[in-house]
Amino acid sequence: xxxxxxxxxxxxxxxxxxxxxxxxxxxxxxxxxxxxxxxxxxxxxxxxxxxxxxxxxxxxxxxxxxxxxxxxxxxxxxxxxxxxxxxxxxxxxxxxxxxxxxxxxxxxxxxxxxxxxxxxxxxxxxxxxxxxxxxxxxxxxxxxxxxxxxxxxxxxxxxxxxxx
Numbered sequence: 574x575x576x577x578x579x580x581x582x583x584x585x586x587x588x589x590x591x592x593x594x595x596x597x598x599x600x601x602x603x604x605x606x607x608x609x610x611x612x613x614x615x616x617x618x619x620x621x622x623x624x625x626x627x628x629x630x631x632x633x634x635x636x637x638x639x640x641x642x643x644x645x646x647x648x649x650x651x652x653x654x655x656x657x658x659x660x661x662x663x664x665x666x667x668x669x670x671x672x673x674x675x676x677x678x679x680x681x682x683x684x685x686x687x688x689x690x691x692x693x694x695x696x697x698x699x700x701x702x703x704x705x706x707x708x709x710x711x712x713x714x715x716x717x718x719x720x721x722x723x724x725x726x727x728x729x730x731x732x733x734x735x736x737x
Contacts, residue, residue: 584666587666587667588664588665589612589662590662590663591660591661591662591663592657592661592662592663593657593660594658594659594660595657596656597655597656598655598656598663599641599651599654600654601620601621601650601651601654602650603651604650604651605651606640606645606651606668607640608638608640608645608665608667609638609640609663609664610636610666611634611635611636611638611639611661611663612635612636612661612662612663613635613661613662614635614658614660614661614663615633615634615657615658616632616633616657617629617630617656617658618639618641618653618654619653619654619656620652620653620654621654630653632658639655645668646668682694684699687699687702724736725737
């Protein structure tokens with residue numbers, strides 16, 4: 574609760590509001606982005622791609638802060654949707670609180686594509702990747718190889734195949 578107190582000390586206009594499960598707090602395209610401190614419940618941020626598929630950016634359980642930081646920092650329109658996965662109590666506060674409050678920071682360790690909190694977690698992730706390749710590789714070969722008769726081609730993100 575010390576984070577909540579710190580926010581209230583910096584931003585006396587912060588508002589504590591209740592939201593129902595499924596309620597959207599922030600939509601893509603909104604002109605004003607907000608910061609949300611989760612006092613109770615669970616929030617998530619996500620985008621919806623051009624095909625209508627949701628891509629989750631992060632979850633925010635109790636005592637976490639969630640925001641579209643790029644929209645806040647660069648005064649851009651909102652890209653991340655934020656909604657309630659449970660009934661929530663959320664403190665909505667000014668963006669300056671993120672930069673004026675000394676919130677505790679988690680230790681971050683990185684190695685190649687792996688980002689964790691400890692060196693032990695990095696080693697465990699590397700071991701798991703070496704063993705299972707995070708779900709396995711469905712082909713007999715470890716390389717991505719196409720037959721020689723396939724010729725040159727490009728596979729676009731929209732699914733279109735272009736042959737040369």
